[in-house]
Amino acid sequence: MSSLDKSLYSGFVLNDLNNDFACFHGGAFFEGIGVEFDNLKAKDNIISADVLDAWFSPAPKIDEIINKDLEWIIRTSPPTHAEGLIKTISEIRKVSQDSVLPGSGSSDLIFRIFPYWLNSSSKVLILDPTYGEYTHILKNVIGCKIETFRLFREEGYKVNISKLARKLKNKFDLFVWVNPNSPTGLYVDKEDIKRLLADNQSCKRIWIDETYIEYLGKDKSLERFAEKSSNIYVCKSMSKVYALSGVRAAYLCASPFNIKELRVITPPWPISLPAQISALYALKQESYYFNRYNETNELRKQLVLNLEGLGINEIVPGVANFLMFHVPREFKSVSLIIKECRKHGLYLRDISTMGSCIDNAIRMAVKDSNTNKLMIQILQKVLNS
Numbered sequence: 575m576s577s578l579d580k581s582l583y584s585g586f587v588l589n590d591l592n593n594d595f596a597c598f599h600g601g602a603f604f605e606g607i608g609v610e611f612d613n614l615k616a617k618d619n620i621i622s623a624d625v626l627d628a629w630f631s632p633a634p635k636i637d638e639i640i641n642k643d644l645e646w647i648i649r650t651s652p653p654t655h656a657e658g659l660i661k662t663i664s665e666i667r668k669v670s671q672d673s674v675l676p677g678s679g680s681s682d683l684i685f686r687i688f689p690y691w692l693n694s695s696s697k698v699l700i701l702d703p704t705y706g707e708y709t710h711i712l713k714n715v716i717g718c719k720i721e722t723f724r725l726f727r728e729e730g731y732k733v734n735i736s737k738l739a740r741k742l743k744n745k746f747d748l749f750v751w752v753n754p755n756s757p758t759g760l761y762v763d764k765e766d767i768k769r770l771l772a773d774n775q776s777c778k779r780i781w782i783d784e785t786y787i788e789y790l791g792k793d794k795s796l797e798r799f800a801e802k803s804s805n806i807y808v809c810k811s812m813s814k815v816y817a818l819s820g821v822r823a824a825y826l827c828a829s830p831f832n833i834k835e836l837r838v839i840t841p842p843w844p845i846s847l848p849a850q851i852s853a854l855y856a857l858k859q860e861s862y863y864f865n866r867y868n869e870t871n872e873l874r875k876q877l878v879l880n881l882e883g884l885g886i887n888e889i890v891p892g893v894a895n896f897l898m899f900h901v902p903r904e905f906k907s908v909s910l911i912i913k914e915c916r917k918h919g920l921y922l923r924d925i926s927t928m929g930s931c932i933d934n935a936i937r938m939a940v941k942d943s944n945t946n947k948l949m950i951q952i953l954q955k956v957l958n959s
């Protein structure tokens with residue numbers, strides 16, 4: 575039976591979703607600003623290093639265009655299927671328009687598509703640790719059988735490709751691979767992934783989440799590989815790499831055949847007008863963003879040195895805009911450090927919920943140079959108090 579034949583969302587296990595069941599997300603910095611936005615100035619006194627929003631501004635052209643026609647942009651319906659944005663993605667990323675499905679952030683794509691593909695008898699493989707929202711949708715919403723591919727602290731949380739190849743022989747309905755992974759920030763090379771997955775038919779579908787891939791530089795994405803494959807889907811958040819987290823834009827890239835099936839469950843106006851405009855112009859400003867990625871790499875290296883200066887030595891050598899590190903036993907517990915940092919306006923992420931094996935570790939976003947210095951000063955104060 576094809577996915578199109580089954581009744582939509584038959585996989586849901588939670589019919590009475592209420593706030594208690596809402597997807598847990600460890601980002602808490604809005605507590606320091608106020609969710610009713612009555613004093614946005616408060617944002618200047620907090621450091622949101624618990625989420626991985628870009629430290630840099632969206633490309634200047636976006637600001638110029640949105641500000642010029644803001645009133646009209648806010649009250650106007652966007653192109654129904656994000657046609658212009660899809661055309662631009664196709665031109666810039668060199669994939670066909672038929673291979674692209676738009677979404678209001680990758681969260682929208684994940685929550686729209688997974689319940690359509692999967693039900694409680696589906697078997698899904700995810701990394702452990704990995705981005706926590708995947709566990710939520712698979713376990714709490716759909717009720718799938720989840721298997722994990724453990725990444726070990728003793729092995730520096732690296733993905734062991736030959737072990738993974740053996741694991742994948744166990745036939746899965748879906749394998750979710752976040753690359754670079756979160757919270758580790760580690761990356762498996764594109765060519766290794768291609769070799770592993772080229773003829774893999776033991777997984778019905780493979781979902782590669784490339785939320786942070788652009789930080790590695792040009793041409794690291796598997797979008798074009800996915801377009802030619804029968805079972806690979808590459809999920810492209812535009813939040814963290816184009817500084818667009820607030821407007822919500824993303825797209826999925828897969829073969830035209832596979833994308834066609836998913837158009838049926840895609841609503842009209844899947845992306846707001848401010849987001850379509852921002853995403854389209856972001857894609858056209860590649861060189862602006864590449865300069866920011868290079869700067870991010872330098873800022874991250876400096877942050878590593880500064881953390882080492884505090885006596886934090888077990889830092890995972892991530893490649894994106896964040897770092898994961900273990901807090902040495904002689905320091906306070908992670909929960910206490912996080913609590914005390916918040917009193918100084920610094921929000922860090924306790925990542926114990928992101929895997930079964932994470933012990934006393936923190937994930938911290940890379941910020942601009944001054945903010946990084948401030949974060950280190952606050953951490954130093956908290957660790958020494």
Ligand SMILES: Cc1ncc(COP(=O)(O)O)c(C=O)c1O
Pocket residue numbers: 626678679680681682705752756783785810811812813814819823824
């Ligand atoms: C690995 C990963 N995937 C997906 C998302 C969701 O991103 P968005 O919905 O903003 O595209 C995030 C956000 O933090 C993430 O870290």
